[in-house]
Amino acid sequence: MGLDWFGRHNRARTNGERVTRDTTRLLADLAEILPPDGLVTSDRALKVHETDGYVAQKGRAAAIARPRSTRQVRDVMRLCHLHGAPVVPRGSGTSQVGGVVPEDGAILISMARMKSVLEFDRNKGLIRVQAGITNLKVSKYAVRAGWFHAPNPSSRRTCTIGGNIATNSSGSSFLRYGGTADNLVAAHLVLDDGESIELSGDDPALALICGSEGQMGLVTEAQLRLHRIPESRMALVAGFATVRAALAFSQSALAQSDSLSALDLMDKRAVRLTEAFRPSDYPLGAEAIILAELSGPAASVDHQTNALASLAGRHDMITCRTSTDIQAIWSGRNAVYGAIGQRNNFLSLDCAVPLSQLQQQIEQSKLVAKDHALEVATVIHCGDGTVHSFLLFDPNDPDERSRADRCAVLIRSKAAGNGGSVSSEYGIGLRNRKALALQYSARSLKQQTDIVEAFSKERTLNPGKCFPEWMRGAS
Ligand SMILES: Cc1cc2nc3c(=O)[nH]c(=O)nc-3n(C[C@H](O)[C@H](O)[C@H](O)COP(=O)(O)OP(=O)(O)OC[C@H]3O[C@@H](n4cnc5c(N)ncnc54)[C@H](O)[C@@H]3O)c2cc1C
Structure with missing residues (x-):
């Protein structure tokens, strides 16, 4: 026991x-x-x-x-x-x-078995669901009335709204719409003794349960704020000669475009693995690619997409294409976990750093991996500074596995040293417990x-x- x-x-x-x-x-x-x-x-x-x-x-x-x-x-x-x-x-x-x-x-x-939609206000864009419903099902339910659920973790086909709340999940749309906490209007929480409470509005406890990883109560129902499906969506994929150029482009794009709803970077290793798994016509010759999505009124989306395409040309761009076929452009990016998992075992990290520290964090992570003779593939949410480092290792080689574990510790401590956090999406669970002390003092943890x-x-x-x-x- x-x-x-x-x-x-x-x-x-x-x-x-x-x-x-x-x-x-x-x-x-x-x-x-x-x-x-x-x-x-x-x-x-x-x-x-x-x-x-x-x-x-x-x-x-x-x-x-x-x-x-x-x-x-x-x-x-x-x-x-x-x-x-x-x-x-x-x-x-x-x-x-x-x-x-x-x-x-x-x-x-x-x-x-708790996956029903309980209420849907199609005028206000509010939906109340049981917490076991999957993230994607919520959007699928609301789409007929012109609404969607914005937080989009890559696991959204499978993960539940309750799990999203407990880990305060987010995805590439965080840039425009925020994460789970920003889109949660109310929740029903069952406490450890079986009492239950409804949390809503500006009750601070509603924010506290976001990211509480099931330790404060069990969420049985949630009311979520939906967003109107935008009139127009465009995507852009651009390949750059260096990671530095891709990051510089992303920062100019953030400053310039208010129609951006997602902005991700994939390094060469991540691109090659996904292209071999789910070809999406990403440029294989680039050191890094940027995937950007813009949404909103058609005229401004068109205008800003063209502006970003010409901006890319000023940043060591190798190639750039734009498309209204959003699914096609994102399909490789969304298959990253499957692509890497099919070839290798991997440890995926989700450190986050201030945007100004992204370059340093990437360089340090690559160096740490190199020192341990391991490969690392990198995917970044450029809007919020989340750096997904995928440390690849052979599951049949215990030495590689333990080198990957050591790398993970070092990469997390680099993130803390760069003023960031050891986890921005997955939560702490068992794996990140020790690393939390890199980020918080004993007093804060208490x-x-x-x-x-x-x-x-x-x-x-x-x-x-x-x-x-x-x-x-x-x-
Ligand atoms: C391929 C893949 C891609 C991923 N991509 C992302 C991503 O882009 N962004 C991201 O944020 N995460 C991502 N994740 C991590 C994971 O999907 C998220 O943390 C997700 O929110 C977990 O949901 P779940 O339903 O699977 O929860 P579980 O894994 O079952 O549980 C996660 C935590 O939530 C608690 N919990 C679950 N349900 C409840 C409830 N009803 N009440 C209280 N506590 C509860 C559990 O106790 C546990 O602590 C990814 C995972 C995979 C496998």
Whole structure:
């Protein structure tokens, strides 16, 4: 049986007293309140749910609860609280950082069956959904009425709105529309003891749960702000002779164009891997390419796209094309994970640095990889400074794997040294716990855990994640 953060999870609570946790009893109690297919304990299912995209760590849950409603989530949470059992909320398990690796003996609450649209105000562009719906489904639902859901993590076909909220996800559209927190109007949160609260408007707790990685409560429903589908969209792909020239172009473009809705950079390695996997006519001779999307009224989009094309010509551009076929231009970029994963194993990082430090961060990351005889492919969101470094390694070579781990540590510390953050998209989970101390002082980390404890005093929700292990036992 695993211990939690404070070593408290192997205790159950009855009438205020603590007794040893009785998992068999808990499972029997859960089976009573859930329909027959609402509680899964088969070996096969538990094995599949041992980990997520971060396969380095695993844990075996005691059971997977599969509620259909907020009411059922409340009942499950209340029972787990009574038994002192840790609870791990799980969306689609696309976490790259071990965010849903259960502590041994925990109860996983899967949101897989909570994926309905509850309300849709087609005049105001507001949609209320159950938190297990996938990100892309929300846009697909709203598109007929002329709306879309803006935050677009690359995993949007699979990842859930609840997972997006818990990790405050974003994607290339962050530049124009912000991330999940910026588009969240209200959320229903079930607390560790089964009580539930509706958070809305300017309630500071609504912002706090964005990025709380399931430690403050389980989000069962969310109301999201949608955006009008723009009248016109254009995309531009330009190849540059150097990464420096591509970055210089991106910074001029940001200053010049208010129609930009996405601006990504891919280095040569990333371009070559994706072109071999999903050809998108990206220029193979370039050291870096920029993918830009512009949206808004047709006249200004046309005008600004042409202006950007001529601006590219002043920055060591090798080639540039524009297109209204947005899907075609982005298809290679959106296939990066698949393209790299097909050829190699990889560790993907999501550090972020101030825009002025991007060049330095890229150079340092490449140097670190070179010193460890590893290849690195780089994809950048130029609007918010997120640098995805994909460290490639052979899974059958344990030495390469450990060199990749060492590189990841060094690259994160470079990001912190460049005034940035060790993770901007994936969250902290298990993988980034230690690195967090590179970014925050012990005092700041303690303040953060104080906030978590204001919601879940005994820290039974997704225990062991988000904060460095040395904080175990601190209170
Ligand atoms: C190919 C690929 C591309 C990716 N690209 C991006 C990207 O561009 N941008 C980005 O931000 N991320 C990206 N990610 C990471 C991941 O997809 C996001 O973090 C996503 O938001 C996780 O959603 P999920 O439903 O899979 O959550 P899970 O992985 O199941 O869980 C993630 C965390 O959220 C918590 N959680 C899940 N549901 C709830 C809930 N209802 N209430 C409370 N807590 C909950 C979990 O406990 C865990 O801590 C990518 C991942 C992959 C595999």
